[in-house]
Amino acid sequence: MKKWFKRIVIGTAALALVAVVGAALFLLTFDPNTYARKLEEAVLEKYQRVLTIEGDVELSLFPRIGLTLTGVSLSEPDSEATFASVDRARVAVAIWPLLSNSLVIDNVMVEGFGVNIVRNEQGQLNFQDLLDDPADAPAVDAQADSKTEDAASHVAASGSERVRRSTMQIDIAGLDLRQGEIAFVDQASGTHVKLANLAALAGRVTFRQPFDFSLTGRLEGDAPHTDADLTANAVLMLDPDAMKYAVQKLDVQVTGALGRATAEPLSLRGNLTYDAVVRAFRIGSGELAFRGQVETGEGLLEQVESGLSVPAAEFDLSSLMLSGDKLTARAKGQRAAESFEFALDLPKYALGLGEIRDTAATARFRLFGAGRTLDAQLDLAPIQGEKGIFKSDSLSMDATLEQQGRKVGIALVSPAQFEAAETHFSLPGLTGQVVLEADDASLTIPLDANLQIKGKAEELALDLAAVLEPAPAPIPVAEAASDAATGETAAEVPEPAKPAPVIEGPGRTAELKATLSKWSAKPAFDVNLKAGRLDLDRLLPFAVAFAASEVAQLQPEENAKATEDEAAGSAEVPAAGTDAEPAAEQPAASPAAAAQDKDAQQPEKPRTVYAGKVQLAVQQLIFQGQQIDDISAQATLRPDDLQVSRFGLRAYGSALTGKLSLGGTGAEPDQWHLTLQGKGLEMQPLLSHWAGFDYLSGAAELQLDLRGQGLEPAYWLNTLSGKARLRMPDGKLHGIDLGELARLDDLLQRKGVLSTGDGVARLTEFKALDAALTFDSGIGTIDRLTFSHAAVTFRNSSGRLDLPAGTLDLTTTARLNNVSISTGGVKTSVRRLDVPLRISGPWSGLNYQVQWQGLAEGALKGALAPLLQGLLPGSEPAAPDAAATQAEPAASAPGSARQRVEELGKALKGLFGK
Template sequence: MKFWFKRILISIVVVLLVAVVGIAIFLLTFDPNAYKNKLEEIVYNRYQRTLSIKGDIELSLFPRIGLSVQGVSLSDRNSTDTFASIDSARFAVAIWPLMFDRLVVDHVAVTGFKAWLIRDEEGEYNFRDLIERRPITSTVLAPVTADSPAITPGAPGVASADTQLVQPPAPSAPARQLPAVLGSRTASGTDFQIDIAGLDLKSGEIHLFDRVTGSVARVTQLNVNTGRMTFDQAFDVALTGKLLGDFPVADANIEGQAVVKFNPDQQTYSAQKINVLVNGSLGDLDAKSVSLRGNLAYSAYSEMFNASNVEFLVQGELGGDTPIKNLETSLIVPQLKIDRSQAELQVEKLAYRAKGDLPDESFDIAFDAPSLSVSPEAAKGEPVSGTVKLRGNNKTLGVAIGLSGIAGDAQRLTLRELKIDGGLKQGERLVQLKMTSPAHWDRFKDNGALSAMKGDVRIEDAALPGGSFEIPFIGSMQADLVKDELVSEINAVVSSSKLDFRVKATQLNDPKVAFDLNADRLDFNTMFPPVTAPAPAPAAPADGAKPAEPAPKPPAGKAAPKPATTLDLGFLDSVDLTGNIAVGEVKIREVVANQFTAALRAVDGNLVVSGLKADLYEGKLDGKLTANSKNALTADLSLNNVQIAPLLQGWTRESRLSGLGTLKVKVAAEGSTLPALKAGLMGTVQVRLRDGAVRGLNVSQTLREVRAAVRNMFSGQLPEVATQFDMERRTDFTTLNADVEFNHGQGTVKTLNLIAPVLRISQGTPASLDIVNNQLDLVINVRVANTATTPEGKELADLRNVAIPIRISGPFDKLGYQVQWKEISNQAIKDAVQEGLLDLLSNKGGNLDQPLFPDSPIPPAQKKPMDPVKSIGDALKGLLGK
């Protein structure tokens, strides 16, 4: 027995010695560079990618197989473009675990790693094939020698690209072979495990190209350190780097740590104890600090996402079209679970906060979901609430949203009440909206509704009758994502009249909206009263004294300019809107229109309001309005057989013109403010009136004052001549035709023909209308006609066929006029002016009384001493044009 035991023991020792010697001989004679071409061929057969190893593979022996390689690169699939490359890599492999299908790698050190990650126009990434799971069998590598047959995909003994298998060589091949270590499973199907003691990556770069969004960025100075890496076991990861972006522009530092765990077989991934910090420029965000902390987990099989103790914080400033300063936003999620496979959602104490300063106002947003649970069996939760507040620019806006009575299940979620409570405070005006409604959403049918909307709009303003105004309403709203549409109907009561509003939106990703508005009566003065500043109370006059004159206004140059309201129609670029409006009565200011109708169409940045019709002051309104996203406006309006006096009275609260006739307006303007629109006004205005009057100026009376002034030039009884418009005076006419042409806000009166029983009036020079500065400078030429038909005509017979120019000028709200004596083309008046008429009118002195136009020329008058004449008052100098 001892003899056989000794023989067995000796045999085992001999076998071990032979094995050790054989392994030593193999390792001493093994040349890993002989397998480079074979390895490159395997990679190409499996991935259709080119693997290039420019440097030599260096091999070390016991106690581990150590490999060092330099100049390695891998191409994109079916391309010569580089996908990834490394300058150098070093790692060691334990021999014994290889016998048990385990690849145990000591520390891996990689230097100069670079990768180019690309998403194509179809949304596919260029590394997708590398992470897809494929069945793999054992692979055996043979060195390439001169006697080795060429191996190509599809050749006998070589697997196709689908199976990715390389057959072992024939028995006559060299005996030196690399053990089967590639792939995730061996030929027998046993799990092949990878165990890496640690990874140290230095000076890495990752280049990112997104051809869907056009984004271009890169991560440089990337350093990564990990603990022991193996499947389904947690390990530490720490990284630092710098994010640089070309589009959007970025320049930020990244630092992060986490405990990572992944299992490719089960497709589960998790990151615990996450602590990521980013600061710098991230597109429009200038981040003082962006931090993420918490725990995240995801299972691709069950499509389950878990988050716990998550804190996401952002501090900085946001640029762009709407810049935000002092931005602070946070998302706190103690517990969140989304399981799509089980149709479950769980939320605990989710809280979102955001605040910052916009250019003209500050905002504050809050949203809270204390507890919410949704499953196929039931849905329940505490009330969810949110608020939005805006302050600044002399206004305060607040909106509160509440969801309560959560019930139903994962298929059909219901709310007992969706509540919206909002208010807008601007100056002394307060607008409030309150609305409640039950709600439901069907997950599988992708539709839902606010089934019974009920609420009211309340406006409080001292300018309103009674100080307040309410609009109660009821309605409903339905959304159907399968049909891709949203429909809403609102029925309201406005000023005791009925209003019906229906809207339908389709193609909700890029909405096309159509609406119909029908109302009995709309009073915009009630809904939107003008904001007026209270006038200061005048001081009480002393007994018997006249009231004090109002204090003069400060010079225009020193008055504080009123901020111009900005007009921005850029939203029209993204609007597709069709609408019809029909209102029985519309009131704006004091203008009242009946049977008002209009059709709206907005698309491709253009808005057209066509079919604009209304009954207006015994006449008809007909026309068209247009606008575009560049703030270009046009108006083509016609008022036919309209009484002009009540129209002007209703719009301007002052009527300087009356009569029945037609008004045609065809103008265009472009600008972002009212002054800019006025400065850019182009077009024409035509007025055709009959049987009316011009108020503020009585031309016949002015002519009588002219006649009396000449007849009594030395009598001392010269009349008082008015120089300012007086609404008690009027010039009646039978016909008035006027054409005004505007060019960049400057109007020119091209035609002015006024026919009165005794007078004929036409335009002279200048004839300008400046709407930018609200100024008028117009000369009217007045002639007397039909002197024998009326007593007034007989009184002015001496002025028959004499053109008398009168210049009307000044601000629109304070017009004045002057007789242009020196421009009167009558020899007798010229002689009178030469003889001192103007000075005498100024003096109201002299005792000469003679006919206005004697049969013979005026005899030379005896010169008076000039001292009395020179003591002239200035009261009539404006009239005389001196």
């Protein structure tokens, strides 16, 4: 017995000695760096990546297996660029638990690690090759449906098999990650951001036991600009046996600049569970909230508070379906003087790439402040569909805009359909109405339309028909009431304005057909509008009022200053018929000065990027009380170039035709060229409506060839150039009787000023008028003026028409025929007399003044000789000039020479105003 015991002890000691010696020999001879080189070769062969371990691999076996690595890096596939790197990593594993199939790690420490993630233009990530395993990759049939019950059963069965194979138990005492950096570059979108100063800590990590996890870092980037702090805390649980992984009590906070947004902060909270057996994520108490400000193209959104709430939802990876019972989104904030609110509710939803079930939605947007309120609501009936074709029985929208006591309401409803493959959205039966309310009147416009939007083909088509109903008569104002107790009459109430007469004409249906295509590259559109009758006076008053109120709110100081300047300018204009000398002419602005003032005067206009064609046909148009018939136009619009090849209309008794161009190659985008011609144009209603005066009547032939720049009258009037011609075979000048020029006796009493006014007697019926003007910088120079009257004919005319100032300065010679002159009892007549005449002043009150100085030095000097001889004592009248003058003796001559001399002095004084 002792012998066997002795042998056992000796054997055991020998084995121990061998083990110790073997371990010693192993430690003395084992070189882990040799295996590191083999690992580098294996990675290069399998992944075509370069694994580099710069430092020596440190290995310890007792009392724990410890491994320390320094200077480890992994390159991109077939590239020298670094994908991931670690400055230093250390892990220590307990030896004895390995004998019981358990992995106990005392500590894991990684310091100075970095990862560069790149997504190329095709959407592939630079680490995709590390995840793909060709041996395990399933064959994919592009024509097969990925969502079948057999596939789900196969996933469940494979998951159960994995549960049976997983027997290793892991216990990590702690995880410490320091000084990390993760960079992300998206080559398709140009995004370049990184998570720097990354640090992560985890408590004791054990399967099926929750443990704490925390992470901190800083988000940085240039595209978009990012500079924010990141903190995250959660409770994690790993259960590989059941293939379930959970993130509980997740709390992520991001504070700082995130592109155009500044978060104060952006937070994410909730619970997330992943079940690998059924391949589904489950979300509980999910909440995404943002507070801060956002920069937009329309301005800065301040005090923004938004949130997305998901009480319970599930995302199935097998069918790529997101489903839940409730989803809500809320947002509110402020922009300038306006506040906004947004709300979205999905009571129940099931959203997938190829299938949508029982998903209804309600959305509402409100904008209020700055004197206006916008309230819009959209209701979508449950959507049903599969294989990428989705339908809803009803999509309705109700919107109301109120401003300055005026209201616009829109109510639309239509079935809706969407085809995902072609991104085709359609509203095949869109019906509704637009209600306009302004002051005491309202207008209802029923609509019927068909809208088609094909996103993949980039095509939009709209067919719309609108019935323009007349507005009802204004609400009558109550008559003045009498107080029975006091017998006093209440304050007088003004009579209601008479409603505008209803103009009978063509039907009130307007049809619009519009298409838009290639909006991502070279947008092109085609618009065709046909209408029987358009009454813009009933359609546009509210819009003009809205625009006027906004301008008044945005530019109160500018409007007030403009009013003061206008009042000051009108006060400086002398009244017609006064002796005030005309103001000295200001030199016209030079082209160089006008070019310098261009930017200051002309507001900047955004340049269009669309190109297309427009066809217009309107039988009757009512605008500012005027009726325009038979409007037709064809236009082509290209970037910075509008060409109206031809247009025609009937207005003011004439058929007008012409062409219009705006912009063009090498031209400013707001430079225009207009040609217009028409015959039989009634001048009095035309001038009364557009110029504010009506003292010229008759039918005229008008020809215009004008160029200008700018769309605002305050600017294009100063840049107007070109030619204009007006010809009238006959007509009338109202408010002036040019026949008074032939009655010099009366002119002597008024010092040569012709009477003007609205009297019936003050009327000049002329036989012909022909005027030609050349415009430059808004100033029209009179090239030719022919005026023919029974007693007066204009000759040698010159002058200028100042459109920006609204004034006329014309100097002409009025030739008079058979003029009678009598004074001191002596009469004489002049067969032809040229009278210098100046017509000047504002258009609303022209001043007609005879230039006596030129008259005295000219033809009148010879006409006075017989008159003077008749006044001198003892003299005989001179023989009259058959072509010029003829004197007649007075019926009763003065009684004495002294009286005749006095009469002569009075005559000369009255004639020349001295």
